[in-house]
Amino acid sequence: MARSKQPLPETVTTASGFAAAETGDIAQLVEDLDGMLTRLRLGAIREQLEGLLEEAARRQLNLREALAWLCAAEVASKEQRRLSMAMTIAHFPFVRTLEGFEFEAQPSIDPAKIRDLATCRWVANGDNVVLLGPPGVGKTHLEVALGREAVSRGYTVQFTTAMELLGSLVKGQQQGNLEMRLAQYSKPKLLIVDELGYLPLEPQAGHLFFQLISRRYEQGSVLISSNRPVEEWDEVFGDQVVAAAILDRLLHHSHVLTIRGDSYRLREKRRSGLFRPPAGGSPPPIPAKET
């Protein structure tokens, strides 16, 4: 490596342990550089330094280009780590993407609407999305896919089920730490609540859910899915007044998508011949839970 003609300023050489550059001690320079990259938390540059420098030389990059090239490698690595950390924190039950969603299989869904939701403008605005439809039509798939889009755009996301969420709030009330739990579920910019209406709720659950929805109202978005139409939510919550108050806030700035049609799971089974509808009869009963 070419030595600089001008001596480096003393502050640089002494404060950073960069003296090896002056003495030409390559082994020491490598060690110093490694130490400095560690100290600056530039892990990607540190780990790939040899390869990156070789590549920069092969491409005949000048110093400024080489520096930008090294920084780009670090930025990409940090972004990748942020993304995978945020995906872990979001607690998605599985990986599903919009690319993996077959729109032809579910004609009641407008692909343009989903593409619009994928821009996450609704998350930026604090709007809500309500996904309604029978089991197996892709509600959870879309929740996870839209949630991943939101994470990749830098929003904090938390995925939970209605049972888990309301169970936690009921427990919070019993244990005297409801406030902490409400605060926790109010934090993410997007809260995804899956499977409302599948299982009976505790009598106080509706009221607790109302408290959470009120807190998040116009602050953070809620993406909620249910197998029951909103007209039946008073039955779901066991209280007409509470259900109306929840819906009032939830639906104020919202996109409601009602998915109709066959269960994708059963469709797959039918295709593989594992499942046949009764001869000449009506369609088979649709199981309420994952098969």
Ligand code: ADP
């Ligand atoms: P729901 O939440 O409405 O009960 P899911 O989203 O769990 O349904 O869908 C059941 C399974 O079928 C999942 O594995 C999901 O990825 C898949 N699935 C559903 N609809 C589609 C679709 N249109 N394209 C691709 N996969 C789908």
Ligand code: MG
């Ligand atoms: Mg589901």
